[in-house]
Amino acid sequence: MPRRTATMLASTLMLIALLCAGVLINVPYAEMSPGPTxxxxGDHDGEPVLQITGRKTYPTTGHLNMTTVRVTSADYNMNLIEAVYGWLAHDDKIVPHDTLYPDGKTEQQxxxxxxxxxxxxxxxxxxAALDxxxxxVKSWVIVSTVVKGTPAENKLHAGDxxxxxxxxxxxxxxxVAKLVTKHKPGEKVVFTIVPAKEQAAAVKANKTATATKNITITTATSDDTGTKRAIVGISAGTDHTFPFTIDIKLADVGGPSAGLMFALGIYDKLTPGDLTGGKFVAGTGTIDDDGKVGPIGGISMKTVGARSKGAQYFLTPxxxxxEAAKDTPSGLRLVKVxxxxxxxSDLKLINSGKTDDLPKCSTKS
Structure with a gap:
């Protein structure tokens, strides 16, 4: 066999072997890419995203788009070739698997x-919008979740x-956490609660629940690193009663990052005039009851996804x-929020055309 032919054959076989190895070798990474916006x-799957009854609403134009990120599932085993391709692809991002699924979380969890x-x-x-x-809006503190196998199990319940x-x-x-952690592990703590069923019945009857119960729980020791603290095994949250009905119809979306855009959409529908001036505005950001906007993950994926759909402005936490300013898609203007x-206020500036006054994002802020 001529030397040149033998060299080409050996190179081809080596390439095939490397490709096979790349397919067979799994790596501990996950992929993020631009998701739907x-x-x-507007409407999604044939019905309005925001449905408000019991209060006058007003016509709206333009876009206030929430944005998403696609991620590989927790049980997906990425191979080496896929990881390399993702690293080279401009619009995708390869991150350690534990970044998206810390502490060995399952897909279901x-x-x-x-x-x-x-x-x-x-x-x-x-x-935030109604504020x-x-x-x-009437608000109260509730038991949000109860961790299985902790002292609070079967004593406190979600919705209490x-x-x-x-x-x-x-x-x-x-x-709640501040008061519980004043104790040492093993000490007793007393919760005064309104049971979830009684609260639900009172809300349905448009009344205030007054009957309370005292629940005594013996605290346990936290299993986190560092200084040990007393816990009972719950997370606390907030529940509300609204003076009219606001339904958000959007399935197959998770996480807290659409909060800002939902709030703006609600505000726009409940106020006369047109907030966007017909412009295409997208954005992201968590929001709390006081209206503070918080950061999210995958910002570069979201700006790419927004611009690909035609967004001109992007409301950015x-x-x-x-991070967003380091690689902003051409034609998209970031607005700091x-x-x-x-x-x-920013949307009103966009509406009026006074865009020079918009707060800007920079690589230093």
């Missing part, structure tokens, strides 16, 4: 957590209203500005 002012965060973000979006309109801990009135979800109040 949905106009909160991650999906459940994302669904809970999505639900909470919807509630906070409603509260900007001066519409009062937490009125006090050790006789001290609870006003915010953070108050202040803490994500530096700290609160829903900021975002509303």
């Amino acid at each position: 949905v106009n909160t002012l 991650s999906t459940q957590e994302n669904a809970e965060e999505f639900s909470q973000s919807q509630e906070s979006a409603k509260v 900007q309109l001066g519409v009062p 209203v937490i009125k006090a801990v050790d006789g001290t009135t609870v006003k915010q979800p953070d108050d 202040a803490d994500n500005c530096a 700290n609160t829903i109040k900021d975002a509303i």
